[in-house]
Amino acid sequence: MTPPLLELADLVRHFPLRNAFGHRVGWLRAVDGVSLAVHPGETLGLVGESGCGKSTLGKTVMGIYTPTAGDIRFAGREIGRLAKRERRAVAKDLQYVYQDPGASLDPRWKVGPLLHEPLRIHTRLSRAEREREVRAILAAVGLPDAHLDLYPHELSGGQQRRVGLARILTLRPRLVILDEPTSGLDVSVQASVLKLFRSLQETFALTYVFISHDLSVVRAMCARIAVMYLGKIVELGDTAAVFEKPRHPYTQSLLAAVPLIGARRISQDFRLEGEPPNPRDVPSGCRFRTRCPLAQARCAEEEPALRPLDGRTVACHFA
């Protein structure tokens, strides 16, 4: 088996909580000991509800946040604690796609210069070489050359999104973190965007980390899936197996909550009560125990470790 492209070992990112006088009064444990591996060419889905730490995890890997503890190994090299200059050399291999990549285009720049800029900063290509590269990328995202002379506002929303993606791809990254790339889109537009992601993955041999709260999208796009709850991974395994037979009680409730066309109505048998606790004040032991139907005394005392079960890993005493 090929070595993983990205490997996280006990990655921790805490944010200090301060009172009105600037004194630290506690920690917000956004990411609290996450270990996982992403293999070259795969799409790993990262799912969970708002506030579970999935975006913090993505941004910590990207270097937008520095890790509080733990290792980030990218292509065999520790990148979490590199000096600024060395970290910058890694930056072009790792790219982050925000919810709407089109919104990050400078309205006063034409598409051509926008696409040239990353190459000017990160490579030593000549102007002609850059132009060739830019045209190739633009074709790959399905836009005509004529668009190089347009301003972002002259494009439709979908075309802006494509330019935003082209801008990320000009550097030929190896790992792309997609943070909620389809939330807020209509299903038919979402389908076009997902198709584009798939074809780009083939063309450029990309590895994706796909952060989403939409389980049906993750199911369609990802071979493996990691489920997060309050800063920890509770279940990680092949998407098909996890969807077929979820083992962690949280994964079970999460899957049961997704409205499916043609299936039973969840409003008849959905059982999960309550809301996720505040991440400032994480329950002792297993974090899910306050809402878990299986919870017992042991869950409050002992935090379950991820253990192999049924061809995947699950963090639960009773799964």
Next chain:
Amino acid sequence: MAELLAVRGLRVEFATDRGPAQVLDAINLDVGPGEVVGLVGESGCGKTTLARAILGVLPEGPARIRGGEVRFKGTDLLREDPATVNDRVRGRAITFIPQDPFTSFSPVFSVETQIMDLMKWKSPRATNGGPSPLLGRYPAARYRADREAVLATLRDVQIPEPARALRRLPHEFSGGQRQRLMIAMALLPRPDLIIADEPTTALDVTIQAQILKLLRALVKERGVSVLFTTHDLGTAHEICDRVVVMYAGQEMEAAPTEAFFGRPAHPYTRSLLASVPSAGGEIRDIPGEVPSLVAPPSGCRFHPRCEYATAECREVRPAPSMLAGGHGVRCHHPIVGADA
């Protein structure tokens, strides 16, 4: 079927810089008593405009109603005296659940103040529209009865410790709790119809499931009708008895939930359902883009993207036709007899 709400041939235009946008093009819509009707469609198809036109709260400047009627219990709300509509219908017989529970409360007043303000004017016990706006007195006996009703309704929407909850400020509630409060406020005037505009879009999926379950149970128990707009087809399947699909300001198909998802007859409904991601399957999109409403396509507005389109579709908008089992479709070439 007895009718509660019947929208007929409603046309609404919005003035824009590039000319009038024809946002609703002769829309028909029916909601029966006790029925949960889903209004689905992509952003910009006019769902929210239709919901607001029924409530009579279209933005006054740009919006123009160009024709049609909104019949509610036999009276046309568009031609009725506005003061009467305000008094008897809006906020009483027809109430509203907004999309965003985060911005729908005022942050500076307690929940109690805000709910009791609603009850002062819209309580079912208030006769002829509550106290006069100038004197503004709230009779003490009615206040007590209303407050009891508020506490009982908060218990129904499963707000823990309702009496204490009332004293809190909106920011002390989570998004799911605030949406529960909104549902309580929509139920309190004992309406005949609730218009819910994407009420679960802003919520996480487990909270959404709780809210949908609660909403369906409460309205079925009280026999209240709901017009539920959403762009999420799964949610529509979850909660609705009947589904209406809109595209670019025209209604395309209206059918009981099972027939809508199982035997869609309109090509647009079929493409829309096919673009829902399925397990490991192929992803299918709808070629082309949603048309501009300033210069919309003639005839059936879906024809530029429709594989069945003929010359007829470009010229004439199809009239509503009825298939078996209350399944209505507006298409010259409906797909009948085959399963999806």
